[in-house]
Amino acid sequence: MTMQDFLMTYTRKTIVLDTLEKAFFSVSPHLFVQQIRELEHTHILKGIKSHGMYANGLYRKYTINTHALYAPIIKKIQADALALHISGSLDISWYYTKPIAYWQQDCQDIQKLDVYLKTHVSIPPASLQQRSYDIFGDEKLLTKQGISLLSRVQVPLSSLHIIDEYDPLMLAFHPMQHTSATLCHFIVENKAPYFRLLPLFSQTHWTSLILGYGWKIVGNLCLLPQQCGQPQAHHICWYFGDFDWEGLRIWHALAAQSSPITVRLAVPFYRKFLTHTPSKGKENQQPAPAVFNNFLQHFSLDEQEQFRRILQAGYYYPQETLTVQDMMSCIKELTYET
Numbered sequence: 001m002t003m004q005d006f007l008m009t010y011t012r013k014t015i016v017l018d019t020l021e022k023a024f025f026s027v028s029p030h031l032f033v034q035q036i037r038e039l040e041h042t043h044i045l046k047g048i049k050s051h052g053m054y055a056n057g058l059y060r061k062y063t064i065n066t067h068a069l070y071a072p073i074i075k076k077i078q079a080d081a082l083a084l085h086i087s088g089s090l091d092i093s094w095y096y097t098k099p100i101a102y103w104q105q106d107c108q109d110i111q112k113l114d115v116y117l118k119t120h121v122s123i124p125p126a127s128l129q130q131r132s133y134d135i136f137g138d139e140k141l142l143t144k145q146g147i148s149l150l151s152r153v154q155v156p157l158s159s160l161h162i163i164d165e166y167d168p169l170m171l172a173f174h175p176m177q178h179t180s181a182t183l184c185h186f187i188v189e190n191k192a193p194y195f196r197l198l199p200l201f202s203q204t205h206w207t208s209l210i211l212g213y214g215w216k217i218v219g220n221l222c223l224l225p226q227q228c229g230q231p232q233a234h235h236i237c238w239y240f241g242d243f244d245w246e247g248l249r250i251w252h253a254l255a256a257q258s259s260p261i262t263v264r265l266a267v268p269f270y271r272k273f274l275t276h277t278p279s280k281g282k283e284n285q286q287p288a289p290a291v292f293n294n295f296l297q298h299f300s301l302d303e304q305e306q307f308r309r310i311l312q313a314g315y316y317y318p319q320e321t322l323t324v325q326d327m328m329s330c331i332k333e334l335t336y337e338t
Contacts, residue, residue: 003035005099007044007064014048016061033058043068070097077103084111087118091154106149112136113155125163135160169220169227170211172201182234183207185224186266187217189241189250193319197327204331212241218253224261238334240266243273243307244316245285245292252291267298268333270317272326274306278315287311 006023007015017036024032036058039045047059054060074096080103081092090110095103116135126134132142142150142162150157171185187210188194194211201209207228210217225231239254241247254263292311296304310316322330 001099003039004044004069005101007039007069008097008099010064012064013066014061014063015045017054017058029056066097073098073100073103076100077107080107084114086111086114089117090114092152094152106152109136109141109146109149110153113149113153117155123159123161125161127164128162131160131162169217169223170213171208171227172198173208173228174201174204174206180233182236183228183230185210185235185237187212187221187237187239187254187263188319189214189217189239189247190319193240193322193327196322196324200324200328200331205335206238210237212239212250214246215250215253218250218257221254221257221261221263222259235261237261237263238266239263240269240319242316242318243270243278243310244282244318245288245311246282248291248295249288252288252294255294265295265298266330266334268330269322269327271299271303272322272330273317274303275326276317276321278310278317279321280315282316283314 003020003024006020020036021032024035027035033056036045040047043065045062046065047053048061048063049059051059051061077092077095077100084107086092086107090113092103092110095106113135128142129139132146133139136142136146147157150160184206185208186197186204186206188197189212191211191213194209197209208224210221210224221237224235224237225233228235237254239251241250251263251265255265257263296307299307
């Protein structure tokens with residue numbers, strides 16, 4: 001770091017010589033004096049006479065002339081911008097008051113951004129990675145330092161028409177259950193029960209077996225009609241998750257979505273929980289009474305009371321509670337209900 005760079009990061013208008021000596025302690029005394037003299041000569045530092053001088057002729061305290069400090073930087077940046085044909089539509093003034101290394105690091109990317117904006121009057125929507133590649137030839141730049149670069153040149157991210165792209169659904173597909181006008185799917189919250197159900201999948205009437213991965217399914221279930229190649233069909237999704245507050249919230253969030261997909265509770269699977277001993281834990285999860293009341297409407301009064309006691313006592317049912325035999329029985333019951 002040069003003394004000019006140090007002064008650019010220094011926030012006060014005046015500086016005592018001791019501060020510079022500490023910052024550049026590794027510089028020889030002769031070279032240190034020489035560098036201070038150069039800053040005095042270029043009017044970047046102006047000695048304050050009232051604070052006195054040292055024996056070597058340097059002032060004890062200096063005023064920092066920011067105009068003189070930044071002038072060479074501004075001149076260099078403006079010359080580079082002209083050479084790179086960077087238009088005036090990008091505001092590069094942020095770099096005027098920073099060490100030149102910032103500009104040297106960003107100027108090539110700024111040129112690429114400028115070229116893109118000049119050659120794309122109408123910008124089509126794209127993902128962050130795609131737009132990053134379109135502009136910079138690097139699909140990851142906008143996920144790293146590129147966002148800061150946009151801010152520096154006053155280009156809002158929204159002006160690049162970036163859209164969210166959800167991760168694709170993770171699902172197994174049943175080709176023999178693909179031609180009906182109404183297609184049934186089964187969503188399972190976690191990986192272990194997904195693989196337990198997978199060998200039974202061919203015996204079902206489901207078009208797909210979907211791994212929800214917790215809350216992830218709430219964001220990407222909308223992709224189901226396209227991924228199935230049946231955007232016009234009616235899609236019914238049966239949901240089976242953990243019986244705990246979080247699992248109930250996920251089901252409720254899916255069921256509440258306004259989409260062409262109907263989400264239903266896989267009631268036989270939850271009813272089968274009650275034939276097993278619940279697990280202790282999940283006491284720190286936040287209760288959701290309204291969600292729970294909606295859940296209970298699918299069960300008899302006796303079953304409702306059992307589910308209430310389980311949650312009130314701090315217990316829950318993970319999906320792993322059910323055996324393969326349990327699941328086979330539930331699949332048959334669900335098929336009958338459908």
